[in-house]
Amino acid sequence: MHPGTAASGGALRSPWAHVTQVAAALAAGMGVGRFVYTPILPLMHAQAGLSAGAGADLATGNYAGYLAGALLGILLPRAVRSPAVLRGSLLVLTATLAAMPETHATAAWLCLRVIAGAASALVFVIAVSSLQSNLRDHPAHLHGWAFGGVGAGIALSGLLVMVLRAAADWRAAWWASAVLAALLAAASWNLRTATPPPPARTRDEGRRTHRWFAALFASYTLEGVGYIIAGTFLVAAIEQSSPGWAGSGAWVLVGLAAVPSSALWLWLGRRLSRPGLLLAALVVQAVGIALPGVSRGLAAALASALLFGATFLGVATVALAVGAHLRFPRSVALLTAGYSVGQILGPPAAAPLLHHDYRQALILAAVVVLGAAVAAVVLRAGFPHDMPGPEHPAAEP
Numbered sequence: 001m002h003p004g005t006a007a008s009g010g011a012l013r014s015p016w017a018h019v020t021q022v023a024a025a026l027a028a029g030m031g032v033g034r035f036v037y038t039p040i041l042p043l044m045h046a047q048a049g050l051s052a053g054a055g056a057d058l059a060t061g062n063y064a065g066y067l068a069g070a071l072l073g074i075l076l077p078r079a080v081r082s083p084a085v086l087r088g089s090l091l092v093l094t095a096t097l098a099a100m101p102e103t104h105a106t107a108a109w110l111c112l113r114v115i116a117g118a119a120s121a122l123v124f125v126i127a128v129s130s131l132q133s134n135l136r137d138h139p140a141h142l143h144g145w146a147f148g149g150v151g152a153g154i155a156l157s158g159l160l161v162m163v164l165r166a167a168a169d170w171r172a173a174w175w176a177s178a179v180l181a182a183l184l185a186a187a188s189w190n191l192r193t194a195t196p197p198p199p200a201r202t203r204d205e206g207r208r209t210h211r212w213f214a215a216l217f218a219s220y221t222l223e224g225v226g227y228i229i230a231g232t233f234l235v236a237a238i239e240q241s242s243p244g245w246a247g248s249g250a251w252v253l254v255g256l257a258a259v260p261s262s263a264l265w266l267w268l269g270r271r272l273s274r275p276g277l278l279l280a281a282l283v284v285q286a287v288g289i290a291l292p293g294v295s296r297g298l299a300a301a302l303a304s305a306l307l308f309g310a311t312f313l314g315v316a317t318v319a320l321a322v323g324a325h326l327r328f329p330r331s332v333a334l335l336t337a338g339y340s341v342g343q344i345l346g347p348p349a350a351a352p353l354l355h356h357d358y359r360q361a362l363i364l365a366a367v368v369v370l371g372a373a374v375a376a377v378v379l380r381a382g383f384p385h386d387m388p389g390p391e392h393p394a395a396e397p
Helices: 003-008 015-032 037-047 052-075 083-102 106-134 140-164 170-187 203-239 244-269 274-294 298-325 331-353 359-380
Strands: none
Touching: 015 083, 015 106, 015 140, 015 170, 037 052, 037 140, 037 170, 037 203, 037 244, 052 106, 052 203, 052 331, 083 106, 083 170, 106 140, 106 331, 140 170, 140 244, 140 298, 203 244, 203 274, 203 298, 203 331, 203 359, 244 274, 244 298, 274 298, 274 359, 298 331, 331 359
């Protein structure tokens, strides 16, 4: 048997070992590969001469790459089940992080962030598909802890940057993040990828869920717009009105709050309506994003970080769980594609508001997330909680 597929047959020896590998992949691909840019951005503004507009362009480029990777997962389903694609994506992602300090050209940075975005999306889709395929019949909290890997990656990379900013510069921060991504990639190297999906449902069954999936898709796409504005500019916004360490510290708090959040939201999903939970998470997130925009000071910054960290992974987990419950074909890749379209639209929409500070951009983000909550209200109307056929919905984030 090919070593890359050795883990794709037979029963799992340890569900928790699989959770750990998925968490490591998500920590590398998302927590570090995508989100380390947030705490490094203020350093690049101060030390590398990066303007606010160029910073938004780099963020947009990363999200465009993310969309490309998500679309690849839709067009080439076999790639989502390929250990070689997972490993290649992790290697490429790590290389782009290491290459960022090797140039001062904005165009080169943009190319690197586009490539990193595509690699991140492939890692995410492969890891989540693996989770749904291999832990379908296991308790929901296992899936939640796997998603917590994103938060762990954010916390680790944020702590790394917070320590380095006192003793080194922006280049050292990128190099250190590449080392961290490499270590996490090694921990996920032998991840068991997804198995081929079961036969497709009939057309009648597919039509039954189209309405609700459309509302879910709209809500998750709008969430992509609002969340990414906050995810990109939150640290810079906090550092404008709080002590120098507060921005990086708040980002570490975002990651720490995110680690248990998915497990908590999935636990609640076993007892409450998942569309209702999605609505609640979006409203709470909107409040958290708006706080630094309407109130200056350390207390508002830390409260914002806590609420944002506790909800952004929860929204993703619940949304993907709803997609799986609706049994919509390739729901993970489709929702990820919509999310990434939203992320592409977010930074350009916020760019005209960045001339003086980041507060207006955060208010815009909060309003858009409230729009996602309105779509979640539509999703709740007549939602088919009891789907026909065998299912273990709580274990399908």
